[in-house]
Amino acid sequence: MNLNNNKGKKIKIAAIITVLFIIFVVAFLVSQIGPYNKNNKKDIVIDIPTGSTLNQVTDVLKENKLIKNKIIFKLYAKLSNNSSTLKSGTYLFNQTFSNKEIINDLAKGKIYNQGVRITIPEGATSFEIIDLLVKNNIGKKGIYEKLINNPKEFKERFTYLDNKEITSLEGFLYPSTYYFKEDESEKEVLSQMLKTFESKYNEKLQKRQKELDQSLYEVVKLASIVEKEAVLDKDRPIIASVFYNRMNISMPLQSDATIQYVFKERKKSITYDDLKIESPYNTYRVAGLPPTPIANPGIKSIEAVLYPADTEYLYFVAKIDGGNTYSKTYEEHIKNVQQYRKDREKRNNSYSTDK
Structure with a gap:
């Protein structure tokens, strides 16, 4: 009898401990998904950059003291089926917002436009x-x-x-x-x-940069040139490969875009006299990258530099439709240049006839 009583007591104690543990866990979770500070209504403006992952969104919220626990916030977002629908933009929150309220606003894109x-x-x-x-x-x-x-x-x-x-x-x-x-x-x-x-320059891109054994400045410099040279997104990785191929054989980049940077205000076209300018930005005369970036590139040009196409091209010339024609040899390039001029002349004559 005593053994049975002891066993029964142990079961009751274990049950009580389990219930208390569950209550503790639930209370902890409720407190963690609740307001950071229910008494602080001071406005906090945050910015969620375009393309941000759930991890990046969580980091921004934690840095601004809007959530208590990053792991629980991410779990809550996933359980609410909103983890992939959080939208970028500027938001107005305060510490009285619960995780649910923050996630709902981010999912609905309740952007706050100020200024x-x-x-x-x-x-x-x-x-x-x-x-x-x-x-x-x-x-x-x-x-x-x-x-x-x-x-x-x-x-x-x-x-x-x-x-x-x-x-x-x-x-x-x-x-x-x-x-x-x-x-x-x-x-x-x-x-x-x-x-x-x-x-934008996330861990994945930073890791890729190290794999290529490049500095951040080298990546941004080349990305700025790609940005100014490319018209179509599909051309960006190919243009990057052309410049890499040139640098690999110590061939000047010969980019008109870098010379345009010398003038501060963009010229309609670069002349032969411009190619003689004494400047570290004249990549017809100076091999390698310019001393600074020549513009502020978007993420697509940065990615193109970090993940260039695999080609043997050394030249490219614009096409009338906005794309480029690529070539491996100078002879091919000259033919492509001549074709471009013919196409341009034909287009200009067509415009004149229409008028």
């Missing part, structure tokens, strides 16, 4: 970006120029800039749509662009 809307196009130069900002009364030209030419001002916040070879923010001012307050400082405006670049 002046500025769209930085892919391939814009720092000069063009400054002009765009100043025209919209966002900061002063002189301060922007000084900051852009002094990356050290930003390296503490953005460690990827902590490299002596990076002498300008050109290339890292990521093209996207931003909302700026009119009283926002020039440094904070540029920091938002640098932050977006940081989020």
